[in-house]
Structure formats: C-alpha cells, structure tokens
Amino acid sequence: MAEHHPLQTNNPVIRWVEVRLPIFSLLNDHLVVYPAPKNFNYWYNFGSILGIMLVLQIVTGIVLVMHYTSDASMAFDSVEHIMRDVNYGWLMRYMHANGASLFFLAVFIHMFRGLYYGSYKAPRELLWWFGIIIFLIMMATAFMGYVLPWGQMSFWGATVITNFFSAIPLVGDPIVTWLWGGFAVSGPTLQRFFSLHYLLPFVLVAIVFLHLWALHTTKSNNPLGIDPKGPQDTIPFHPYYTIKDIYGFAVFAILFAGFVFFAPNYLGHPDNYIPADPLVTPAHIVPEWYFLPFYAILRAVPDKLFGVILMFAAILILFVVPWLDTSKVRSATFRPVFKQLFWLFVIDCVILGIVGAYPPEGMWIIVGRAATIYYFGFFLILPIVGWFEKPKPIPESISAAVLAKSDGKKPTTAEEKG
Amino acid sequence: MRILSIALAAAAVIGLSSSVALAAGGPNAAQKPSGIEWTHSGPFGTFDRAAAQRGLVVYKEVCAGCHSLKYVAFRNLTGIGLNADEIKALAKEYDIADLDEDGEETDRPGKPSDYFPSPFANAKAAAAANGGALPPDLSLMIKARANGDNYVHALLTGYGDAPADFDVMEGLSYNPYFEGRQLAMTAPLSEDAVEFADGTPATVDQMAKDVVVFLAWAAEPTMEARKNLGVKVMIFLLIFTGLMYAVKRRVWADLH
Numbered sequence: 001m002a003e004h005h006p007l008q009t010n011n012p013v014i015r016w017v018e019v020r021l022p023i024f025s026l027l028n029d030h031l032v033v034y035p036a037p038k039n040f041n042y043w044y045n046f047g048s049i050l051g052i053m054l055v056l057q058i059v060t061g062i063v064l065v066m067h068y069t070s071d072a073s074m075a076f077d078s079v080e081h082i083m084r085d086v087n088y089g090w091l092m093r094y095m096h097a098n099g100a101s102l103f104f105l106a107v108f109i110h111m112f113r114g115l116y117y118g119s120y121k122a123p124r125e126l127l128w129w130f131g132i133i134i135f136l137i138m139m140a141t142a143f144m145g146y147v148l149p150w151g152q153m154s155f156w157g158a159t160v161i162t163n164f165f166s167a168i169p170l171v172g173d174p175i176v177t178w179l180w181g182g183f184a185v186s187g188p189t190l191q192r193f194f195s196l197h198y199l200l201p202f203v204l205v206a207i208v209f210l211h212l213w214a215l216h217t218t219k220s221n222n223p224l225g226i227d228p229k230g231p232q233d234t235i236p237f238h239p240y241y242t243i244k245d246i247y248g249f250a251v252f253a254i255l256f257a258g259f260v261f262f263a264p265n266y267l268g269h270p271d272n273y274i275p276a277d278p279l280v281t282p283a284h285i286v287p288e289w290y291f292l293p294f295y296a297i298l299r300a301v302p303d304k305l306f307g308v309i310l311m312f313a314a315i316l317i318l319f320v321v322p323w324l325d326t327s328k329v330r331s332a333t334f335r336p337v338f339k340q341l342f343w344l345f346v347i348d349c350v351i352l353g354i355v356g357a358y359p360p361e362g363m364w365i366i367v368g369r370a371a372t373i374y375y376f377g378f379f380l381i382l383p384i385v386g387w388f389e390k391p392k393p394i395p396e397s398i399s400a401a402v403l404a405k406s407d408g409k410k411p412t413t414a415e416e417k418g
Numbered sequence: 419m420r421i422l423s424i425a426l427a428a429a430a431v432i433g434l435s436s437s438v439a440l441a442a443g444g445p446n447a448a449q450k451p452s453g454i455e456w457t458h459s460g461p462f463g464t465f466d467r468a469a470a471q472r473g474l475v476v477y478k479e480v481c482a483g484c485h486s487l488k489y490v491a492f493r494n495l496t497g498i499g500l501n502a503d504e505i506k507a508l509a510k511e512y513d514i515a516d517l518d519e520d521g522e523e524t525d526r527p528g529k530p531s532d533y534f535p536s537p538f539a540n541a542k543a544a545a546a547a548n549g550g551a552l553p554p555d556l557s558l559m560i561k562a563r564a565n566g567d568n569y570v571h572a573l574l575t576g577y578g579d580a581p582a583d584f585d586v587m588e589g590l591s592y593n594p595y596f597e598g599r600q601l602a603m604t605a606p607l608s609e610d611a612v613e614f615a616d617g618t619p620a621t622v623d624q625m626a627k628d629v630v631v632f633l634a635w636a637a638e639p640t641m642e643a644r645k646n647l648g649v650k651v652m653i654f655l656l657i658f659t660g661l662m663y664a665v666k667r668r669v670w671a672d673l674h
Contacts (some may be wrong), residue, residue: 038673080489080558083640090640091647239669247666250659257655261648262461265561273562273637274554283597 005033030216035234036241037222039398043117044220045248046110052249053103054208058201060096064089068148070194072187075150076275094264100142101267102256104290107135108349115321116342118330119221125322127214132318134207139291141200144193146288151272156285158185158193164298167305184278224401225330226394233398284359292356293349299360300372310372317379324379326386334392337385345378449594451565451572454627458634459567462649464642465635470498472614473632476625479612481556484548484603486536489557490636493530497639498632505530549589551602560630560637567630569595574626577605 007028009015014024067086069078082089111131114120120128143161147154162179166172181188219228228234235241259266267289271282287295298311332339348371355368395401457466474495477487492509500508509528512535518524528535538544545552560566572595580592580599590600607622614620635641 077489083638084489084494090638090644094644235673240673243662243666243669247659247662250655250662254652254655254659257648257651261644261651264644270562270564270566273558 030212030237031242032236032238034216034237035228035231036220036237037224037228037233037398038235038240039222039224039402040220040241040244041223042248043109043113043223045245045252046106046113048245049106049249049252050103050110051208053099053106054201054204057096057099057103058205060092060099061198061201063092064096065198068194070148070191072150072190072276075148075190079149091260094260096145098256098259098264098267100145101288101290102252102259103138104142106252107138108290111135111318112346115345116332116339117221117223118225118325118327118332120322121325121330122322123218124214124221127211127218128322129319130207130211130214132315134204134211136315137200137204137207141197141204142288142290144197144200146272147190147193148197149272150190150276152274152276152280152282153269153272153285155185155276155278156282157287158189160285161287162189164308164311167308169305186278221330222398223331223333224395224398225333226398229397229399286357289353289357292354293352294356296352296356296368297372297375299356300365300368314375317376321379321382324382326383327389327391328386329391329394334394335385335389336392337389338382341378341381341385344374348374348378446597446599448597448599449572449576451568451595453568454571456567456631456634458631458641461645463645465498466631467499468616469628469631470635471500471632472616472618472625473628473630474498475612475614476607476629477556477632480606480625481629482534482537484537484544484553485556486538486544486553487534487556487636488536489533489555490639491531491533492528494639497642498635502530549602553603556633556636558637560634562637566637567634570633571626571630574607574629575623 007018007025009024018024064082067078067082067089069075079093082093084090086092114128114131143157147158162176162185165179166176168175177183179189180186181192222228269286286292294311294314297314298307301307301310327335327338329335332342351367351371352375355364355371358364360368395404457463457469477485492505495505495508496502506529509530509532512528512532513525514528514532514535516524516526518526536544538547541552559570563569573593576593576595577591578593580586584592584599586592586600590602591604592600607625609622610620612620612625618624638644
C-alpha cells in the first residue's frame with residue numbers, strides 16, 4: 001500500500017528553512033502524505049470546496065471593498081458604481097453574492113454528511129464543535145454582508161433580525177439600541193456591520209485552522225465509520241485526494257458559474273434593488289434562503305422570546321449531539337433506524353425552508369409547527385434510538401469492505417507500482 | 419424505508435399545496451403578468467438595439483416627465499448602439515446645472531459624461547408635483563420587481579376600467595397588475611404618444627415593449643458582457659472538469 005513519507009530533500013534552501021522553521025514538513029505532513037481513508041465518497045469533497053469558497057469570498061470581498069462606501073447615503077450608489085463603472089465589478093459582486101449562497105449550500109451538505117456518518121462521535125467532538133462555531137460565524141457574516149448594499153431587504157432584514165434581541169427580558173431594548181448605535185437601523189449600524197463583515201472572515205480562517213488541526217489529530221472519519229486498521233486502509237492525501245478534490249470543485253464551479261453568469265439575481269430578492277427607505281416597509285420581509293429554516297422555527301411559536309430561544313436552540317443543540325447519540329456505531333450505513341430518521345430530518349429541514357418563505361398564515365403555521373417538532377424530536381430521540389436499534393454487521397476493516405465491493409478483482413498494491 | 423416513503427409523500431403534498439397557495443392570494447392581489455419572449459432573456463440573449471433605441475425615445479418623451487434615470491450617463495448609450503455624435507447631440511438637448519467660472523450657479527448644455535438629469539429638483543418636489551406619490555427612479559426598475567420586464571410591460575398596457583365592485587380611491591388609477599390594483603400613475607402611454615424614426619407604428623403595446631427593453635438595458639448595461647464571458651467560462655469549465663475527471667481516474671487506477 002502507499003506509504004506516508006516524511007519530508008526528504010537535498011534542496012539546500014529547503015533544508016536551511018527546515019532547521020529554523022519546519023514549514024515544509026508541516027505542509028508535507030498535512031497536504032501530501034496525510035493518511036486519508038481510502039474509501040471517501042464524493043460527499044467528502046465539500047470540506048475542500050468550503051475552504052476554496054472561503055478564500056474566494058475573501059478575495060472578491062477585498063476587491064469590492066476597494067470600491068464600496070459604507071456611508072448610508074452612498075452605499076447603494078457605490079454598489080451600482082461597482083456594477084456599472086468598475087471593470088469587472090459586476091463579476092466581483094455577483095461572485096461574492098452568489099458565492100455566499102453556494103458557501104451555505106456546501107456547508108449544509110458538509111454538516112448533513114457529518115451527521116450521517118457519525119463524524120461527531122468520539123474522538124471528534126471538538127472537530128464537530130469547531131464546525132458549529134464556523135457555521136455560527138458564517139451566519140453572522142452573511143447576515144451583515146446582506147445589509148451592506150443598503151437596499152430595502154438589507155434595511156428591513158437588519159431591522160427584523162436585530163429586533164430578536166429585544167425579546168431578552170429587562171435589558172432587551174437597551175441591547176438593541178446598543179447594537180444599532182442609535183434608535184433605529186441607520187448609518188452607524190451600517191458602518192459597524194461593514195467593519196465586522198470585514199473582520200469575521202479572518203476569524204473564520206483562524207477557526208478553520210483549528211477545525212483542520214482537530215481533524216488531522218483525530219484523523220478523518222469515513223463512510224464506514226470504522227477506524228483504519230493500518231496503512232492498507234489509507235492512502236496519501238496527495239495525489240489521490242488532491243486530484244479528487246480538484247475534480248469535485250470543478251463540478252461545483254459549474255453550478256457556481258451557472259448562477260453568476262446566467263442567473264445572478266435568482267437567489268436574491270428584487271426589493272434589494274430598491275434603496276433602503278425607513279418609511280416604506282416591504283410587503284413580505286424574507287431573509288436569504290439559507291436562513292429560511294431557522295426563520296420558520298422562529299415563527300413556529302406565537303411568543304417572541306420563546307421563538308428566539310427556539311431558533312438559537314436549533315443550532316446550539318448540535319453541540320450536544322455527540323452525547324445525545326448513544327449508539328456505538330458511527331456510520332448510518334449500518335444503522336437502519338437512524339438512517340430513516342436522518343433522511344426524514346433532511347426532508348424536514350427542506351420543508352422548514354419552504355415554510356420560512358411564506359407568511360405565517362393558515363396551513364403554514366401547522367406545517368411549520370409540525371416540522372419544528374420533528375426538527376427537535378430528531379435530536380431528542382437519538383439517545384433512545386442508540387439503545388434499541390440493532391445495527392447491521394460492521395465490516396472487519398476498510399480494506400475488507402472495499403475489496404468485497406470490487407468483486408474479487410485482484411488487488412494491486414502501491415508497493416508493486418513502486 | 420416505509421417511514422421515508424410516507425415522508426416523501428407528505429412532502430409532495432405540501433409542495434403541491436404550496437403552489438396552490440401561491441396561485442390564490444387576496445382579492446386585491448396583483449394579477450400575474452403574461453410572459454413575453456424578450457430577445458434579452460435566456461443564456462445567449464442580447465438587447466434588441468432598435469427596440470432599445472425606440473425605448474429611449476419613449477423614456478425621453480413620456481417617462482422622463484416624472485421619472486429620473488440617475489444611474490445612466492449619456493456616454494453609456496453606446497451600449498444600445500448610439501454613436502459618439504448621436505450621444506453628443508442628445509446630451510446637448512439637456513440643461514445641466516453646474517457652476518460657471520465665477521462659481522455662480524448656471525445651466526450649461528449637457529456633455530456625454532453627464533447623467534440623465536432628474537425632472538425634479540429633489541424627492542420632495544417630485545412627490546409634491548405628483549399628489550404625494552414619489553415617482554421612483556427607473557434605472558433599476560426591471561431588476562427591482564419580480565419578473566421585472568414582463569411586469570413593467572403588463573403594468574404599462576394593463577390600465578382599464580375597474581370592475582363595478584371595486585372602489586378606486588380619489589386620484590388613483592385602476593390597474594390589475596399593480597399590488598392593490600390601484601396606483602397614483604395614470605395610464606402613461608396612448609396611441610402615437612411618440613413618433614419613431616424607423617417608422618414603427620407607436621401602439622401602446624409597441625411603446626411598452628420598447629421601453630422595457632431600454633429599461634432592461636439601463637438596469638444592467640453589463641448583461642451582454644456577463645453572458646458572453648459566461649459562455650466562455652462554461653466551455654472552459656466543462657473541458658477542465660472532463661480533464662480532471664480523466665486525471666482522477668488515471669491516478670486512482672493503481673488502487674483497487
């Protein structure tokens with residue numbers, strides 16, 4: 001099987017640097033020889049896709065900031081200036097706006113994948129936690145970014161979301177005033193959101209490194225959810241997963257380019273092409289699509305404070321999933337009951353997303369409540385499932401399972417090819 | 419998998435009823451505009467230059483009475499096929515407020531670098547002259563409404579008499595395509611309201627279509643550049659993806 005070599009080189013420059021700072025061995029250990037399970041499927045591509053998207057968002061964002069103005073009287077105009085007068089400004093803006101959407105699409109798939117294969121279970125709890133923290137910061141960043149064009153949805157979305165905090169007993173209103181920097185969403189709000197929107201992606205980069213550090217410490221989980229038993233179960237990250245990740249990102253990029261070039265406003269809201277007007281409230285204030293499931297949970301209960309608590313709980317509950325799930329088996333592949341509950345949960349999240357797009361009236365209230373109950377029910381039933389579920393037999397090792405799948409073909413080894 | 423299939427069926431029912439819910443709506447909800455085949459829609463669509471130029475005439479002679487177009491400069495009109503001389507001549511027709519050499523306020527003839535001037539001095543004056551309703555800027559109108567091009571066309575051609583049981587408020591006009599079905603703008607277009615240099619008969623429908631093409635261009639003058647680059651990027655990505663897939667298979671071939 002492929003070996004995982006430490007860095008060996010005769011290059012004098014590399015050797016000189018290595019003695020002083022072993023950066024080349026660090027890169028070699030983590031990007032080249034890192035032993036990855038040989039059985040990743042394409043759901044495992046989304047981690048690298050997310051990394052590339054984060055870099056892309058930062059790069060396009062930095063370029064946009066060169067032309068954007070965060071003064072409330074000029075923000076909307078400056079975005080139009082970018083769209084009309086800046087060379088390829090439209091490309092930067094559409095990449096950034098649609099990039100945010102696809103970033104969320106990828107992170108949702110990445111999280112569902114982690115849930116399905118039990119990637120949160122010991123010893124990967126901290127890895128999972130860093131992931132949730134990344135998700136929370138992503139949400140804050142995306143929300144504040146959506147405010148920056150200072151259109152109608154920017155303004156009213158900001159008003160609705162910041163108002164959540166007014167639900168806090170006693171100190172709610174002072175907190176909201178403090179967040180706004182005034183008595184309404186206004187110039188100071190826009191300026192501070194801009195400042196934080198620029199700051200948080202770099203915080204994200206730092207936490208991504210912690211996420212990767214934890215990943216490379218515990219090593220990657222895999223679709224079978226069993227630990228590699230030895231070098232025969234792993235392959236070096238490069239070239240096997242570098243090329244697979246490049247291929248995966250290329251497919252993802254086709255979808256991304258499809259939105260950027262041919263439907264750049266499809267995921268946005270037309271009202272955001274109307275300049276912010278504090279005196280005119282849009283008929284329906286809806287957040288971006290990736291917030292809709294949480295928006296539906298918020299509105300599932302008639303009480304504001306309880307709704308806000310429920311909405312935050314919907315994310316915070318992810319932190320305790322490693323302990324809620326009592327099953328010893330990681331991968332849903334071998335968990336017949338969990339597997340069905342999981343797919344129900346995915347459907348449930350989609351339904352919540354649909355509910356979130358509609359005003360809370362008539363049947364949407366009922367559907368929203370039922371979906372919210374299942375959302376939490378899924379997590380709360382996990383301890384019981386782990387107790388009564390009878391898992392299917394688990395393969396002896398990754399290699400054994402891979403060999404069984406390749407149907408008696410003579411296995412070739414990396415030693416043979418040299 | 420029984421739980422799963424029940425859930426899928428439930429999801430399908432919800433999906434179906436959501437489309438029903440969309441189709442319904444209140445009694446005064448806006449009527450859905452009918453779809454028109456615009457040359458500028460679709461992945462290869464480009465602006466119909468002749469229509470956009472006719473639309474410019476409609477904007478200039480009709481809409482510009484009340485509506486500004488503040489993000490469009492005369493120089494931008496090369497985008498709908500006007501040449502430098504035509505743009506210079508058009509710009510000169512406008513008086514632009516400026517300061518003279520002594521710093522005194524003055525009006526001077528427009529230059530290609532100027533933007534379409536607003537018909538009113540400020541928003542307050544605009545609202546005051548229009549019964550309190552501010553005529554919105556039209557630069558982004560097509561992007562600022564759902565299904566913008568069909569909507570604006572439907573609105574411009576959709577004026578008519580209100581049904582007997584519908585109370586139109588004082589100073590408003592009935593139009594089923596507007597949310598609430600009544601608005602402050604009276605029917606702006608009438609047969610032969612403008613004369614087209616290319617001899618196209620100026621019917622209300624023709625003028626509405628042409629001004630939509632012009633406004634669609636005004637809302638996104640870079641649309642053609644975007645689609646053009648998009649086609650190239652797509653071709654590149656498809657080839658690149660194919661190559662990467664081939665390389666991936668090659669690299670993985672020595673594993674089982």
